[in-house]
Amino acid sequence: MDHAARARRILETVAAIPEGRVASYGQVAELAGQPRAARLVGRVLRDADSGRAIPWYRVLRSSGHIAFPAASREYREQEKRLMAENVRVTGGRVDMSRYRWQPDLDELLWKPPAWDEA
C-alpha cells in the first residue's frame, strides 16, 4: 500500500468519527489498519486540512489532550468545535472514557450525549 492509499484510509477513518465523539491519533491509525502510525495520522491531517471538510477536530492525543499549543489559534478552533458538539473540554482535555468513539460496540448501545454537566 503506497502513501496515497494509507493517507486515504486515514482520512476515511477520521471522517467516520460520529458527531459528539472523539478518537486518539493512535486509535485512528489502528482502525485504518496501520498500528503505530499515530504520527502519520497527524501529518496526513496537516496536509489535508486545507480544502476538505473532514472532522479533524475530533482527533486528540491518547491522553485526551488537544495536540496544539494552548495559545494557538488551532487549539481554540478545536476546542470551540468540540464544545459545539456537546463534547466537554476542560483544561484543554476531553474525558476519553466518556467520549471515545468505539465503532463496533457503539452503534449498538450508545445513546447521544444530550447532557453535559455531570
Next chain:
DNA sequence: CTGATGACTATAG
C-alpha cells in the same frame, strides 16, 4: 546516508 522533526504513545520515576 545521517540526523532532526513533528497534530504521537507507553512506561517509569
Next chain:
DNA sequence: CCTATAGCCATCA
C-alpha cells in the same frame, strides 16, 4: 501531574 526515555513513521535538510 510532571519530566525523561524509547519506540514509532514519513519527510526533509
